[in-house]
Amino acid sequence: MFGKEAIKLIHELDQCEEIKPFNEAIFQQVLEEINSLYEQNSKDVSTITETNTAPRNSVIVRHFAMNRNKRCLLTYLYHRLRRLRQIRWELGSILPSEITANLVSAESHWFQAYSKSLATYMRSIGEDGLNIMNDVHPPKSLYIEVRCVQDYGKFEFDDGQIVNLKENTYHLLPRSQCEALIRQGVLEHVSS
Amino acid sequence: METKNSESEYSTEHNENVSHLEESDDEMTAERALQALENAWLNEKFSPELLPHQLELVECMLEQISHMEENLKKLEKGDIRLNIHTMEINRIRFIISSYLRKRLDKIEEYAIYFLSEDANRSSEEAFMTPAETHFAREYVSSVESLFTTLALQHMPRRIKDFELNAMSSKPNLNKHVFIRANKATDGILIPGNMNEQDFKEDSQHIIQYAAIAHLVKNGHVQLI
Amino acid sequence: MSFLNFDSYFSITEILVTEERIQAEFEQSLPNLGYLCASSKKDDIAPKTKLDIPLWLADALCRRGESIINWEIPKIFKDSYKEILEADACSVELCKWNQYFYELGLRLPRTTTDDNHKLAEFLLEVFKSRFRIIMDSEQNPFSTPLLRGQLSTLEKKLLVQGNSGKLQLLTWLNKGVKHIETSDVIDNIRKRKRLVV
Numbered sequence: 089m090f091g092k093e094a095i096k097l098i099h100e101l102d103q104c105e106e107i108k109p110f111n112e113a114i115f116q117q118v119l120e121e122i123n124s125l126y127e128q129n130s131k132d133v134s135t136i137t138e139t140n141t142a143p144r145n146s147v148i149v150r151h152f153a154m155n156r157n158k159r160c161l162l163t164y165l166y167h168r169l170r171r172l173r174q175i176r177w178e179l180g181s182i183l184p185s186e187i188t189a190n191l192v193s194a195e196s197h198w199f200q201a202y203s204k205s206l207a208t209y210m211r212s213i214g215e216d217g218l219n220i221m222n223d224v225h226p227p228k229s230l231y232i233e234v235r236c237v238q239d240y241g242k243f244e245f246d247d248g249q250i251v252n253l254k255e256n257t258y259h260l261l262p263r264s265q266c267e268a269l270i271r272q273g274v275l276e277h278v279s280s
Numbered sequence: 281m282e283t284k285n286s287e288s289e290y291s292t293e294h295n296e297n298v299s300h301l302e303e304s305d306d307e308m309t310a311e312r313a314l315q316a317l318e319n320a321w322l323n324e325k326f327s328p329e330l331l332p333h334q335l336e337l338v339e340c341m342l343e344q345i346s347h348m349e350e351n352l353k354k355l356e357k358g359d360i361r362l363n364i365h366t367m368e369i370n371r372i373r374f375i376i377s378s379y380l381r382k383r384l385d386k387i388e389e390y391a392i393y394f395l396s397e398d399a400n401r402s403s404e405e406a407f408m409t410p411a412e413t414h415f416a417r418e419y420v421s422s423v424e425s426l427f428t429t430l431a432l433q434h435m436p437r438r439i440k441d442f443e444l445n446a447m448s449s450k451p452n453l454n455k456h457v458f459i460r461a462n463k464a465t466d467g468i469l470i471p472g473n474m475n476e477q478d479f480k481e482d483s484q485h486i487i488q489y490a491a492i493a494h495l496v497k498n499g500h501v502q503l504i
Numbered sequence: 505m506s507f508l509n510f511d512s513y514f515s516i517t518e519i520l521v522t523e524e525r526i527q528a529e530f531e532q533s534l535p536n537l538g539y540l541c542a543s544s545k546k547d548d549i550a551p552k553t554k555l556d557i558p559l560w561l562a563d564a565l566c567r568r569g570e571s572i573i574n575w576e577i578p579k580i581f582k583d584s585y586k587e588i589l590e591a592d593a594c595s596v597e598l599c600k601w602n603q604y605f606y607e608l609g610l611r612l613p614r615t616t617t618d619d620n621h622k623l624a625e626f627l628l629e630v631f632k633s634r635f636r637i638i639m640d641s642e643q644n645p646f647s648t649p650l651l652r653g654q655l656s657t658l659e660k661k662l663l664v665q666g667n668s669g670k671l672q673l674l675t676w677l678n679k680g681v682k683h684i685e686t687s688d689v690i691d692n693i694r695k696r697k698r699l700v701v
Contacts (some may be wrong), residue, residue, distance in 0.1 A: 089540060089558060091523075098519050106692060119434050126436035132536060142548075145572055146534045152564040154439050159513065161431045162447075166514045169426060173388070177381075178687040186693045194429040198422055205418040212411035213380065214342035220377040220384075225684065227370040230363060232684070263684075264370055273690040449512040 090125070090153035094118045094160035101167045107175075109190045110168075115161065122157045125150045172199050176206065177221055178271055222267055232263045234275040243269075313340050314372065321379040323496055326458070326503035328451040328489055330386050330394055331496065333409045338376055345369050383412065391416045392448035453490040459501045460484050468492065517657075521607040522560035528573040529554050559611065566613035578602075581609055581623060593633040598656045605656045606631060634659065642666030 093114050100108060129150050132143040172195065175187065181203040188196065211217040240253035245265050253259070253274065261275075269275045320334045348369055355362050387394060387408065395416050398406045408416065424442045432440045454471070461479035468477045470491050479485065479501070495501040512518070534549040541555055549555070562575045579585060580601045589596060598605050609627045614620055638659055655663065 090561070091558070095519070095523050098516055098523075102516050102520060106689075115430075119431070122435055122439070126438070128536065135535075142533045143535050145532050146537050148568070148572070149534060149537060149561065149565070151438075152561055154436075156560050158431070158435065158439055160519060162427055163514045163516065163519060165427060165430055166423070167516065169423065175687075175689050179689060184690065184693055186696070187689070192430065194426055198426045201422045201425075202419070205415055205422070208418075209384070209411050209415040214339055215346065218342065218373070218377065218380075220380045223370070223374040223377040226374050227367065230367055230370070264373075267684055270684045271687045271690070273686045273694070276686070277684045447513045449514075 090121070090150075091156045091160065093121065094157045097164040098160055101164060105171070107168055107171050107187060107190050110192045110195070111164075112192070115164070118157050118161055122154050125154050125157075168195065169198055169202075173202060176203060180221070180268060180272070181207070222264065224267065227263060230263060231260050232266070233258065233260050233278040234266055234270065235278050236274070237276050238274055240269070240274050310344055313337060313344070317341055317372075317375060317379070319499075319502055321375050321382075323503045324379055324382050327493075327496060328453055328455045328457075329493065330383060330390070330407050330451075332405075332407045333383070333412065335409045338380070341372055341376060345372055384415070386451070387412055387416050388419055390449060390451055391420045392444055393450050395420065396448070453488075453493065455489050456486055457489045457492075458484065458486055458504045459492060459496075460504050461501050463500045465495060465500050468495075517604070517607065518611075521604045521611050522558065522563065524559050524578075524602070524604065524608055525556040526559055526562055526578055526612075527554060527576040528557045528562055529576075530573055531571050534572075559608070559613075563611075563613045575613060577612065577619075578608070580605070581612075586626065589630050593630050594637050597654045598634075598659070599654065603657045606658050635662075638663050638666065642670060 096114055097111060097118070100111060129147050132147050132150075136143050136147075172183075172187075172191075175183065176199065183199065191199070210219055210221075213220070236253045236255055236257045236259065239255045242250050243253050244250050245262060251259060251261065253269075258278065259275075266275055270277050317334070317337055320331070320337060324331055348365055352362060352365055352369075394408060395413070398408055398413065401407070406413065427442055432442060461481055461483050464479060464481045466476075466478045468479065468487075468491055470477060471488055477485075477487075484504070492501050496503060530549050530553045531551060533551050536547055537549050538544055538546040541549065541553060544553075557573075562573060565572050566575070585601070602608055606627050609623055612620065612623070638655070642663060
């Protein structure tokens with residue numbers, strides 16, 4: 089049946105929330121199916137005459153099949169980019185290498201373009217811009233206790249204070265400024 | 281919690297203030313602006329569609345924050361007021377960020393649809409701010425260019441189009457929402473139901489968004 | 505219905521549901537498509553051929569309004585199965601009938617009669633009676649461990665959402681302070697690294 093390969097791409101999306109390596113092989117096969125359906129249609133169209141209208145039915149069926157395949161391909165691309173966009177909101181503009189490794193170059197380009205649009209938008213807010221990706225949770229306390237999970241080195245806070253973030257050290261830090269570091273997995277929010 | 285009465289009085293007044301913000305900018309106290317911002321934030325958070333932007337309000341509050349930050353610099357370290365005000369600034373910044381994030385989220389999801397809706401409105405009546413519009417356009421064109429590079433350009437001519445109409449999805453206005461009536465309002469038509477419903481002031485309801493969408497926009501009800 | 509999110513061109517659920525097969529009979533011949541019938545060695549599909557075709561194709565063909573096919577309602581929506589549900593909806597292992605039971609029912613091609621409407625009402629009744637067991641189990645996740653095996657995809661999603669809603673409420677009641685978490689993305693990458701090591 090038509091679209092047998094294409095649906096595999098959708099199953100892949102459905103089964104796993106993560107961005108898996110781009111499925112080049114199946115993606116290519118689906119494109120080939122589309123093109124071969126198109127060729128068969130071009131052949132059949134030429135055989136349609138006033139007395140022989142039956143080929144029109146086959147042309148219609150193949151046309152639907154092409155569109156179905158197209159929809160699966162674009163949906164595959166769309167959800168991968170939505171997932172990338174989610175990562176941009178959570179982790180910022182630098183992608184972990186584990187993610188980059190699973191992207192094709194057009195997707196990396198898309199990510200950069202998206203980051204750039206987002207940055208342009210955030211710069212436009214108010215007088216001097218606002219990073220709306222900070223402040224993800226309502227603040228309840230100014231300072232929070234954090235444990236440093238990996239060596240990070242010196243980190244300068246807004247007020248000029250510099251802290252040396254070494255593995256397994258504990259710090260009491262302004263919440264607003266360590267949020268991003270926690271999400272990136274450098275620090276860990278310690279429950280009191 | 282404030283008492284019920286004073287709260288409702290408060291929010292009705294505000295919503296009027298919001299719509300006439302430009303004229304009454306000077307009269308608007310910081311406290312009222314904050315309340316209006318909180319209302320706008322909750323409405324945006326719970327409404328399935330994008331609401332008219334509140335650019336002036338956001339800018340007013342951001343200015344407020346800068347003022348507060350300037351003033352804080354004058355205080356000495358360890359002053360108790362420093363902590364309290366910093367906390368307040370963080371709180372306001374959270375509301376603004378959360379509000380703008382929620383809008384951006386919807387704009388991405390329904391970019392094609394909102395752009396076409398705004399295209400039929402004058403620039404003063406547009407729901408998106410100029411910066412949001414710009415963002416939405418760039419978003420759609422970046423998606424289109426990804427689709428083209430990887431898929432569409434390898435397809436036969438007959439189907440290689442980026443079909444804006446097919447791909448545009450609309451928010452689901454039939455979603456149910458929780459509301460509180462700021463003002464007594466009569467004769468609300470509920471889709472698929474012959475009966476009309478009346479809201480008493482301060483009453484709370486669960487209702488399909490489509491039935492009260494216009495009341496959210498004019499401030500007669502508040503989404504909660 | 506927002507759960508189903510059927511409108512969207514990019515809806516994963518919609519694409520999966522429309523991949524389900526339904527039985528169709530071709531009214532007209534389809535030249536050069538004989539290879540679709542595994543059993544036939546002919547070049548063409550002859551009129552009156554019966555074939556299981558995906559819902560997306562059946563639907564598209566029906567929408568054209570030309571009678572290329574006649575389709576048959578899947579057996580799980582026929583009277584004998586309806587009676588089972590009417591007897592006791594809660595004990596049916598719906599996911600074995602079809603994991604997209606509701607969505608499939610709602611998505612069947614439009615007919616000229618009011619059959620679609622009747623089916624929709626029937627599905628709503630089934631859903632209502634089963635919703636109670638989902639609600640119960642949301643409140644006591646451990647009391648009905650077998651339940652999950654019975655639920656359709658939609659019901660499972662509701663259950664998961666209900667559970668996480670309950671969890672959120674508990675966290676909020678306990679603490680009020682929101683813990684900042686490492687992003688899931690980073691967490692998963694770490695887990696995988698550990699596996700490799």
